[in-house]
Amino acid sequence: MTFAARLARERPGEIAVRDESRTLDWQQTDDTLRPMVNALISTDLGPHGRVAVLAGNSVDTLLGYVACTLAGASAVAVNSHLTATETAYILDDSGARAVLCDSGTACVAAEAARIAGVPTVVAWGDGPLPAGVTAWSDWCVDHSEPHTDITPRRTLVYTSGTTGRPKGVELPPTSWVGGADIEEHLERLAHNRMIAFGRHLVVGPMYHSGPLTATRLFAGGAPISILGKFDADKLLTIIERDRIGSSIMVPTHFQRLLALPEARRSSADISSLKYVLQVGAKCPAPVKQSMIDWFGPIVWESYGASEVGTTCMISAPEWLERPGSVGRAVPPFEAYIKCDDGTPAPPDTEGALWFRDTSGHGINYISGARSGTDFTLGEIGRMDADGYVWITDRLSDMVVSGGVNIYPAEIEQALIRNPAVADVACIGIPHEDLGEVLVALIVPADAEHPPTRQEIEQHGRKFLAGYKIPKAFYLTVSLPRTSVGKLDKRAMRELPGRDCTNVTPLDEEVRNTR
Template sequence: MTFAAQIAAQRPTEVALRDIVEELTWQQADDRLRPAVNALLAQDLGPLRRVAILASNSVATLLGYVAATLSGSSAVAVNSHLTAPETAYILEDSEARLVFCDTTTAEVAAEAARLAGVPTVVAWDAPGVTATDLPDSVVSFAEWCTDDSEPRTDVAPRRTLVYTSGTTGRPKGVELPFTSWVGGADITEHLAGLATNRMIGFGRHLAVGPLYHSGPLSATRLFAGGVPVTVLGKFDAEATLTAIERDRIGSSIMVPTHFQRLLALPAERRATADVSSLRYLLQVGAKCPTPVKQAMIDWLGDIVWESYGASEVGTTCMISAQDWLDRPGSVGRAVPPFEAYIADEQGNPAPPGTEGPLWFRDTSGHGISYISGVRSGNEFTLGEIGRMDADGYVWITDRLSDMVVSGGVNIYPAEVEQVLGTLPEVADVACFGIPDEAMGERLVALIVPADSANPPDPADIANRGRALLAGYKIPKEIHLTDSLPRTAVGKLDKKAMRSRHAVTGDAVKVTL
């Protein structure tokens, strides 16, 4: 029997999984998992056994990730907002042999699979959207999973694969970091390891972010470790608070934008909300504005923690609510196996209080390893500038890279520049981030028209970009300008661009 059946024998009436339209007991979850695991075990997935998942948040999506784990497959988490060409690149790069999708992403999944030469696409129903007319190349989940016998467990577990990007804008695949990986010789040992997660003791978990992000993906491991999970769709502050009250949520992982939207609820609603079940709320994704973090701690108390790190390595620094109150704005101290330091001009550790590039040393020897074979070595930077006090507490003060973090989502200006630069009306383009009260940052584009006498409509540029890029990558502001500031060696001077934006300068501002 699967782990879900074992838990069902102990907690037969407990709701194991819930989303906006359905709820499953542990036995019902087991009934869904068995045929999915058997189907994956029987599928020719190649030596890497990679299965891409392109689907919105739901009970079915979470079970898809868990089924991949139980079958010894490596789930490839794909952003459900990507276009078919963007998805096809990930399918090719990861060497996925199968795509799981839902009824809202089936068209994109089918086209991406065709472009990448992936033979099998399987779709389940998205919440409230029943399959009626799937593309011809897509098979329904119910038809694909037919063997509900007990699946074998003597297969080796494999790590989930997520995609992140660097300054080149090309997504890079990286497996779940070893700091989050419990290993095990087979599935039975792997599940036993997952059951030791310290978050298990906090009770029911609430997944509020997209499951294709590394933070929310923790929900899949917690569920496999025996924790009931509530899965929310697109974030809604009222729905989140209602779920916490109704389901007696014990833990959740959120980004600063989630905090801001919760705090934007009417004061009376927050004051009367029953959040007494919450025992652990972890903030990830981006540096949280100090007033926002202060307000969350004032509301919820010492259950608010913050994790600083990246998909490639997991958590590198951690800070509790009390330590944050003692050192406002800090992201905490390095956690094992990492050691943090600020590098001086020679790359050596600088004295406390010095501002400079923030580096980490991985004492385990793993470092960052991408599936392409690129490896960081034991010392690496996440591309940010910071300072550190004598006690080892770190503050983030700026970013070395141009990456924009908007609502906890990474946007890579180089990728957007490459796409917008292919439009015939565009002679030159540069993108950069500016502070945004609600989202943390927003993406801005400066465009030099190919024909200054007949400049393009910025709204038209944005609309055409949506056919080539996921919607969240489209700049929120597009400015037309005569030229782009560059350094003496011809590199784009984005510091000057941000200054120009602040004073409006010669750019024609068009807010979209």
């Protein structure tokens, strides 16, 4: 018996999960999950029990992740916008032995599985499927009760480093409840404090850590509503229709909600909301202020990373007293500003922001790389005498665009493969809606006959997902460097805004393809 069968008895008729086209009550959820779990249990998933999930937001995607949990499999969350080559790298690196996908990602999944040698690809959804892909309905045939004497495994997500190569990291201890078997794991999930807020709304793509929280809430007993492609007006409609109690959003979601007509915002019934958590990137102070004015004191902010979970947290009342802060460190983490000699700096000193994990875990990648107990998330900040942290700049080159991490090194490595490009550097520049956007400075191999915007973009799309393509390109005669020959990206960020004769914009901006 899955958890859904118990909830079907306790809450008969309640909508358990819904998206724009499908609605299931708890009994229907149980009927759907049982054969999914049995199919996964009967599949050889290798020594690590890993199953890649490559799909857009939907009821089936949520159930796919939850079925992995119930089957004692480790779900590998894969960005559904990646190319086959990018996906194949993750399949190979993670050791995944099966891929769950939808009809929209089936072609990419099939090609990635072929490259990586993954034997099993299963897809849900309508439409024809490519060779080598099994339909979900043909795979899930055993409707008997799945056994629960299985050790649960952690979800695996991928995050890139400064080299641009994605690195796999399991759900951190701060987000993992453990348990000796599936029954105990489910009992622990049921104690998640967010379940008390009622129905949860999934807003962001489920391959990100924040939205993936919904899979744990659902297994713990919280009903879920799922938004597909983001639409601010539709989001408000779902909150009203489904009486949403909680959600997790990024600053770009806030900005697009605030961009709705005043009449629409003022008429929206958001009285059911009890908790909205902002994640993903530092939120511009005016945006955060406007959201608190609108939604009230229910807006919280979490600062952290996929590798460690939440390291700092701040409530709306605290933020109003200390505008712009991302909060204080939460156990087991301690925050400090590191001086050049490695010692903690005095209060209100700007410098590299570091954390100490008092549990001793730190950051651990499946490759074996680890941080030790002290680590940085690559940003500069300051901390007051009460321990509240402000983010002021970034140590690393990472660009956070619409809450999505983009690593310039990966994009540079792809673009430099174009013979028409002699040198390239990618940087993030401020953007009113997305926070930052990635732009590329290109040194052409032939200054007299430089590549066109279309040529550079088409070449890049052979190796990169669409959302990684820079939103603007500039031709330049040379890239700024420091006295020791390193690329000076701080100086580069000023170039697109300067009236420089040696920096020329290329064509129109790329469409936002995310």
